Amino acid sequence: MDKGTCCCGCIDEKEQMLESIMQKHKNRKGALIPILHEAQELYGYLPLKVQRKISESLDIPLSEIYGVITFYAQFSLKPKGVYNIQVCMGTACYVRGASLVLEKLQERLGIHIGECTEDGLFSLEVCRCVGACGLAPVMMINGEVYGTLNPEKIEKIIEKYEKQGKVQVK
Amino acid sequence: MKMVNIKIDGKELQVPENYTILEAARQANISIPTLCYLKGINEIGACRMCIVEVKGSRSFQAACVYPVSEGLEVRTQSPAIREARKVTLELILSNHDRSCLTCVRSRTCELQKLAEELNIKDIRFNGEMQRKPMDDFSPSIVRDPNKCILCRRCVSMCKNIQKVAAIDTVERGFDTIVSPIYNLSLNEVPCVTCGQCINVCPVGALREKDSTEIVWDALANKDLHLVVQTAPAVRVALGEEFGMPIGTRVTGKMVAALKQLGFAKVFDTDTAADLTILEEGTELINRIKEGGKLPLITSCSPGWIKFCEHFYPEFLDNLSTCKSPHEMFGALLKSYYAEKMGIDPAKMFVVSVMPCTAKKFERQRPELASTGYPDVDAVLTTRELARMIREAGIDFKSLPDETFDDPMGEATGAGVIFGATGGVMEAALRTVADILTGKSNEDIEYTEVRGIEGIKEAKIKIGDLELKAAVAHGLGNARKLLDRIKSGKADYHFVEIMACPGGCVNGGGQPIQISEVRSVVDISKERAKAIYEEDRDMPIRKSHENPQVQKLYKEYLGEPGSHKAHELLHTHYAPRESYPDIP
Numbered sequence: 001m002d003k004g005t006c007c008c009g010c011i012d013e014k015e016q017m018l019e020s021i022m023q024k025h026k027n028r029k030g031a032l033i034p035i036l037h038e039a040q041e042l043y044g045y046l047p048l049k050v051q052r053k054i055s056e057s058l059d060i061p062l063s064e065i066y067g068v069i070t071f072y073a074q075f076s077l078k079p080k081g082v083y084n085i086q087v088c089m090g091t092a093c094y095v096r097g098a099s100l101v102l103e104k105l106q107e108r109l110g111i112h113i114g115e116c117t118e119d120g121l122f123s124l125e126v127c128r129c130v131g132a133c134g135l136a137p138v139m140m141i142n143g144e145v146y147g148t149l150n151p152e153k154i155e156k157i158i159e160k161y162e163k164q165g166k167v168q169v170k
Numbered sequence: 171m172k173m174v175n176i177k178i179d180g181k182e183l184q185v186p187e188n189y190t191i192l193e194a195a196r197q198a199n200i201s202i203p204t205l206c207y208l209k210g211i212n213e214i215g216a217c218r219m220c221i222v223e224v225k226g227s228r229s230f231q232a233a234c235v236y237p238v239s240e241g242l243e244v245r246t247q248s249p250a251i252r253e254a255r256k257v258t259l260e261l262i263l264s265n266h267d268r269s270c271l272t273c274v275r276s277r278t279c280e281l282q283k284l285a286e287e288l289n290i291k292d293i294r295f296n297g298e299m300q301r302k303p304m305d306d307f308s309p310s311i312v313r314d315p316n317k318c319i320l321c322r323r324c325v326s327m328c329k330n331i332q333k334v335a336a337i338d339t340v341e342r343g344f345d346t347i348v349s350p351i352y353n354l355s356l357n358e359v360p361c362v363t364c365g366q367c368i369n370v371c372p373v374g375a376l377r378e379k380d381s382t383e384i385v386w387d388a389l390a391n392k393d394l395h396l397v398v399q400t401a402p403a404v405r406v407a408l409g410e411e412f413g414m415p416i417g418t419r420v421t422g423k424m425v426a427a428l429k430q431l432g433f434a435k436v437f438d439t440d441t442a443a444d445l446t447i448l449e450e451g452t453e454l455i456n457r458i459k460e461g462g463k464l465p466l467i468t469s470c471s472p473g474w475i476k477f478c479e480h481f482y483p484e485f486l487d488n489l490s491t492c493k494s495p496h497e498m499f500g501a502l503l504k505s506y507y508a509e510k511m512g513i514d515p516a517k518m519f520v521v522s523v524m525p526c527t528a529k530k531f532e533r534q535r536p537e538l539a540s541t542g543y544p545d546v547d548a549v550l551t552t553r554e555l556a557r558m559i560r561e562a563g564i565d566f567k568s569l570p571d572e573t574f575d576d577p578m579g580e581a582t583g584a585g586v587i588f589g590a591t592g593g594v595m596e597a598a599l600r601t602v603a604d605i606l607t608g609k610s611n612e613d614i615e616y617t618e619v620r621g622i623e624g625i626k627e628a629k630i631k632i633g634d635l636e637l638k639a640a641v642a643h644g645l646g647n648a649r650k651l652l653d654r655i656k657s658g659k660a661d662y663h664f665v666e667i668m669a670c671p672g673g674c675v676n677g678g679g680q681p682i683q684i685s686e687v688r689s690v691v692d693i694s695k696e697r698a699k700a701i702y703e704e705d706r707d708m709p710i711r712k713s714h715e716n717p718q719v720q721k722l723y724k725e726y727l728g729e730p731g732s733h734k735a736h737e738l739l740h741t742h743y744a745p746r747e748s749y750p751d752i753p
Contacts, residue, residue: 052749061329062335
C-alpha cells in the first residue's frame with residue numbers, strides 16, 4: 001500500500017496521522033514507547049500493519065517491537081470494544097477482591113481477559129495500579145473510574161453502558 | 171590501552187581498563203561459571219551465574235558485565251556466592267524440561283555441565299511446568315520452548331549478528347518465551363534457516379530437524395541406489411564430534427564411515443563446486459563482456475538466498491543463477507550418472523551431508539528438481555552424520571582412510587576452499603584469471619579475500635581488467651555491504667556472500683562448541699586453516715583443470731553456460747513474503 005492511501009485508493013486518514021506521530025518522535029531517544037501509545041490511541045489497538053510501519057520508520061526489528069508490546073500490559077494486539085474495561089490488579093485492589101470483580105465481569109460478558117464481546121461493545125483487560133488505591137478495588141471504563149467495587153455492583157454498571165449502546169462515544 | 175591494577179581472590183593483576191571482571195579472571199585462570207554469556211555475542215548479565223563479590227558493593231555483581239577499575243577488589247568464591255549460584259541454578263532447573271537422557275544436547279549441554287560443576291544433587295524447588303507447544307514446522311529448525319532457559323543468545327545472534335530478527339523475547343515474567351511474533355512458526359516468518367541460533371543455544375531448545383530416520387529407512391531399502399555427497403566444511407569439523415581437536419582433517423575416515431553405513435557410492439560435493447566455478451565464472455565473464463547486471467553475487471549459500479528473497483529482492487537479478495553445488499551434483503547424479511550406470515533415477519536416493527541447516531530448506535524448493543525428481547532427497551548436518559556413525563557403532567577414530575568413489579569423486583583444491591569465507595571468490599579468481607589471460611597462472615593464493623574480517627575488498631589485476639571484488643560473511647555484514655552498493659558508495663564486479671559468520675566451516679549444522687571453548691578459540695579460523703591445508707595438499711587446485719569436470723562437459727554438458735547446463739545446473743529466485751496477514 002502506498003503511503004496514506006488504503007486499498008480502495010481513498011486517503012487513509014489514520015495512516016497519515018500515524019505518519020505524523022512517527023515523524024514527531026522519530027529522532028528522539030526512546031521514541032518507540034510514546035509512538036506505540038499514540039498509535040494505540042489512534043487505532044484502538046496495535047495491529048500488525050501498524051507495527052510494521054513503526055518498524056520501518058524507526059529501523060527497529062518487528063520482533064523487538066512485538067516483544068515490547070507484549071511486555072507491557074498497556075498495549076493491546078486485539079481490537080477493543082466500544083467500552084474498554086480495565087480491572088486494576090495492583091496490590092491494593094488485588095487484596096481487596098479484584099479477582100472476584102474480574103470473575104463476575106467475565107461471567108457477565110461471556111469473554112476472557114484480552115477479548116472483546118461479539119457485538120463489539122465491551123472488551124476486558126487487566127491493568128496495573130491506576131493510583132486510586134483508596135478506592136480499591138477499582139476498574140476503569142474508557143478512562144472513567146469505578147471504585148469500592150464488589151461483584152454485586154457490576155450488573156448495574158454494565159447495564160448502564162448497554163443502554164447507552166454504541167452512541168455517545170467520542 | 172591503559173592498564174589498571176585489580177585484585178581477584180587475593181591475586182594482584184594488571185589488566186586493560188576495558189576488561190570486565192570475567193575477562194580479567196579468565197586471563198588469570200580463575201574460573202567463574204557462566205551460562206547466558208557468549209563472548210562477543212551475548213554479554214547481558216541475565217542469568218546471574220557469574221556473580222562475584224565486589225568490595226564496597228552492596229550486592230553481588232555479574233562478572234560478565236562489570237567493568238574493571240583501578241583498585242577493584244573481587245572475590246569469586248565464598249559460602250554466600252556458592253549458595254546464591256546454586257539457588258539460581260536450581261531455580262532455572264525447577265521448571266526445565268529435564269528429559270536429558272533423550273535430549274539432542276546431552277553431553278554438549280551447558281546447563282547439564284553447570285549442574286554437575288556446581289554439584290547440584292537435588293533440585294529443592296518444583297516449579298510450575300507450563301507445557302509450551304513445540305515448533306517443528308520449519309524444514310530446518312525445531313524450537314522447543316520447554317527446554318529454553320531464556321539466555322537470549324539465539325535472540326542476539328539472530329538480531330545483532332545476522333540482522334534477521336526472526337525471534338525475540340515475547341510476553342513477560344513467567345510467561346516469557348523466545349518466539350517469532352504472534353506465536354507464528356519459524357516457517358511463517360523471515361527466518362532464513364541459517365541455524366546459527368542452534369550453534370549458540372546452550373541447551374536443547376533449538377536443534378535441526380532430524381533427517382537421520384529418513385536416511386536409515388532409505389539405507390534399509392534394497393530397491394534404492396543410495397549415494398551420498400559431502401560438503402568441504404564437513405571433513406574439517408566432523409572429528410570434533412568424536413573428541414578430536416578443532417581443525418582436524420578427517421576426510422578419509424569420513425569416507426570410510428559413510429561406506430560402512432552402507433552407501434553405494436560416496437562422492438565429493440567439491441566436484442560440483444568445481445562445476446559451479448566454471449558456470450559462475452562463465453556467467454561473470456559474460457556479464458562483464460556483455461554489460462550484464464553487476465555485481466554478480468554468489469548463490470551457494472541457501473541461507474543467504476532466502477535472506478535476499480525476503481529483505482533485498484532488488485538484488486535478485488544480481489544473484490548468480492547457479493544452483494548451490496550439492497543441488498547441481500544431485501541433478502547430475504540423477505541424469506548423467508544414472509544414464510551412465512543404467513540406473514532408474516526414480517530408484518536413486520541422494521543424500522547430502524552438509525554443514526548447514528538451510529540446505530534442508532533448500533532441498534525442498536520445488537524448482538530444484540531438474541530431472542522431475544528432487545535433485546537431493548535428504549540433507550544431513552555434520553552433527554546428524556556423527557549421530558548416525560555413533561548409532562551404527564562405528565569406531566570413528568580408528569577407521570582407516572578411504573577415498574571418494576569414481577566417477578565424480580575427483581575434486582580440486584578450489585572446490586575445497588568453498589568451505590571458508592572468501593573461498594568461492596578465490597576459486598573463481600583462479601579460473602577466471604586463467605580464462606581471461608589465456609594462460610595458466612602460477613599465483614593462485616588470493617590471500618586478500620581470506621580471513622575473518624566481516625567485509626573484505628580486493629582489486630585484482632587480470633590482464634587488462636581490474637576486477638573489483640568483495641566478500642561478506644554473516645548476514646549483518648551482508649546487509650552493510652548491500653546497503654553500500656545500493657547507495658552507490660561501492661561498486662564491484664563480483665561479490666561473495668555467505669550467510670554464516672566465517673562461511674560454511676561455521677555453518678548452522680556444524681558440531682557445537684560450548685561458550686567456554688568459543689571464548690578462547692576462534693572455531694571458524696581453526697577449521698578454515700584445515701580447509702586451506704587440504705587445498706595445498708591437492709594435486710590440482712584450479713576448478714577448470716579438474717579432469718572429471720572436463721570429461722563431464724565433453725561427454726554430457728557441452729560447454730559452461732550451455733542449454734543442457736542451464737537445464738540441470740541453474741535456477742531462479744523470487745521475492746518472498748515475510749509475514750502472513752494478521753488483522
